[in-house]
Amino acid sequence: MPSYKLSYFNLRGFAEVSRLIFAAAGEKYEDVRYERDQWPAHKDEMPLGQMPVLEVDGVKLPQSAAIARFLAKQFHLAGKDNFEQAQVDAVVDTIYDLLKAFIPSRREQDEAKKEELTKKFFGEELPKHLQNLETLGKLYGNGGHFFVGNQLTWADLLFQNFAETFVGMNADCLNNFPWLQKNRAEVEKQPRIAEYLKNRPKTEI
Amino acid sequence: MPSYKLTYFNGRGRAEVSRLIFAVAGEKFEDVRYEMDQWPAHKAEMPLGQIPVLEVDGVKLPQSAAIARFLAKQFHLAGKDNFEQAKVDAVVDTIDDSFKGFVPTRFEKDEAKKEELTKKYFGEELPKHLQNLETLGKLYGNGGHFFVGKQLTWADLLFYTFAQAWIGVEADCLNNFPWLQQNRAEVEKQPKIAEYLKNRPNTPF
Numbered sequence: 310m311p312s313y314k315l316s317y318f319n320l321r322g323f324a325e326v327s328r329l330i331f332a333a334a335g336e337k338y339e340d341v342r343y344e345r346d347q348w349p350a351h352k353d354e355m356p357l358g359q360m361p362v363l364e365v366d367g368v369k370l371p372q373s374a375a376i377a378r379f380l381a382k383q384f385h386l387a388g389k390d391n392f393e394q395a396q397v398d399a400v401v402d403t404i405y406d407l408l409k410a411f412i413p414s415r416r417e418q419d420e421a422k423k424e425e426l427t428k429k430f431f432g433e434e435l436p437k438h439l440q441n442l443e444t445l446g447k448l449y450g451n452g453g454h455f456f457v458g459n460q461l462t463w464a465d466l467l468f469q470n471f472a473e474t475f476v477g478m479n480a481d482c483l484n485n486f487p488w489l490q491k492n493r494a495e496v497e498k499q500p501r502i503a504e505y506l507k508n509r510p511k512t513e514i
Numbered sequence: 515m516p517s518y519k520l521t522y523f524n525g526r527g528r529a530e531v532s533r534l535i536f537a538v539a540g541e542k543f544e545d546v547r548y549e550m551d552q553w554p555a556h557k558a559e560m561p562l563g564q565i566p567v568l569e570v571d572g573v574k575l576p577q578s579a580a581i582a583r584f585l586a587k588q589f590h591l592a593g594k595d596n597f598e599q600a601k602v603d604a605v606v607d608t609i610d611d612s613f614k615g616f617v618p619t620r621f622e623k624d625e626a627k628k629e630e631l632t633k634k635y636f637g638e639e640l641p642k643h644l645q646n647l648e649t650l651g652k653l654y655g656n657g658g659h660f661f662v663g664k665q666l667t668w669a670d671l672l673f674y675t676f677a678q679a680w681i682g683v684e685a686d687c688l689n690n691f692p693w694l695q696q697n698r699a700e701v702e703k704q705p706k707i708a709e710y711l712k713n714r715p716n717t718p719f
Contacts, residue, residue, distance in 0.1 A: 356653060357608065357646045369653075370600055372607040379600035395575055395584035402577040403562065441562045448561060448574075 313338035314364040315376075316355070318348065320512045321470055323373035324361040327380055329466040332505035334384035342510075374401065381463035393458050396449040400456045400464040403445060407438035408471060431479045442468065443488045454488075454495040461499060469496045474514055518543035519569040520581075521560075523553065525719040526675055528578035529566040532585055534671040537710035539589035547715075579606065586668035598663050601654040605661045605669040608650060612643035613676050619683075636684045647673065648693045659693075659700040666704060674701045679719070 313331075317324035319342035331338050343351060343360075352358050356371050363369070363376040370376055378398070381387035388394035411434075414426035446456045453459035456468070472493050475482050483490050496502060518536075522529035524547035536543050548556060548565070560567050561576050568574070568581040575581055583603070586592035593599035619635050622628040651661050658664035661673070677698060680687050688695050701707060 356649055370604055372604040375600050375603035375607055378603055379596060382596050391584060391587050395580050398580035398583060399575055399577040402580055444561055
């Protein structure tokens with residue numbers, strides 16, 4: 310049994326999908342969280358000066374998606390064969406495309422411009438990407454509520470995390486997407502995930 | 515043996531890594547290429563209205579990285595176990611991070627602004643990412659010339675094709691990165707790749 314150490318900020322962000330994978334799998338790991346002022350002292354320990362980083366028996370792995378996919382494959386949450394894993398990867402990439410569209414509105418310093426970008430994101434861009442996600446869920450989901458193959462995979466966990474952030478900012482943003490709402494509800498009622506969501510540290514993002 | 519059909523523009527772009535994978539593996543596929551004016555008629559056939567798309571025994575898969583990873587795993591070019599595959603994925607994500615800033619410099623219409631963005635990208639942004647890639651190659655490459663585990667993987671093929679785009683604009687961009695130059699030279703001299711490079715269509719992108 311390898312030893313796992315996950316290092317990130319004290320946030321959900323790009324590491325939470327991996328925490329959800331550990332929780333769904335019932336697997337132990339060291340959950341290292343740095344506050345913003347602690348991070349500079351540790352930056353040089355990380356291969357690319359960034360987090361999250363997963364340390365597996367002492368070898369460091371950067372890049373949040375590579376980390377999550379590795380853990381999902383370790384714990385059978387990645388898809389049951391190569392083609393299913395590819396379908397899961399396609400859903401994951403589509404979720405990351407959605408995040409890419411979101412980030413500029415978060416980084417904008419000018420308040421008026423930030424508000425305008427946020428409005429554009431929730432009004433125009435988010436619905437387009439959510440429509441794409443519903444398309445893939447109906448294409449690969451075999452009629453079930455999970456994105457791929459009638460089973461929970463890390464694609465469902467990744468969507469749950471960022472859906473929570475978006476709904477926290479704009480409560481109605483999933484109203485026109487009943488398939489995605491049902492998907493999120495299915496994930497959140499899995500016993501190990503329900504338990505984890507109840508007990509984890511509460512952070513805004 | 516599944517049947518494979520890869521659909522993209524008549525260019526290298528985000529599909530070329532998959533064409534390189536087929537070439538290295540010596541595997542057959544239907545290489546569908548649309549000119550820009552042909553594409554609108556086919557857009558609605560694609561799950562997300564985008565290309566590349568890989569069709570495997572009639573089932574469509576979007577997202578260029580998901581496609582390439584699937585093919586690499588089919589043909590044993592993805593890394594020899596789960597953790598090696600994770601290292602390959604981390605290198606791939608870092609290559610993708612490197613390429614993100616390049617695309618806006620190509621599409622900028624204002625000539626003066628385009629020159630400024632290009633200068634900033636090649637002068638400041640790209641070198642940081644190239645440094646990160648050399649770091650990972652030295653961390654995971656076991657002292658060899660390939661990014662991971664002393665074997666050719668799709669990470670080497672992806673770097674090869676994206677670097678070609680950079681070199682096309684700025685011929686000296688790898689001059690300070692001998693490890694990366696050596697990596698590309700190793701890829702180019704693989705017999706099946708050398709043959710493929712000699713015979714493939716010559717396109718502007």
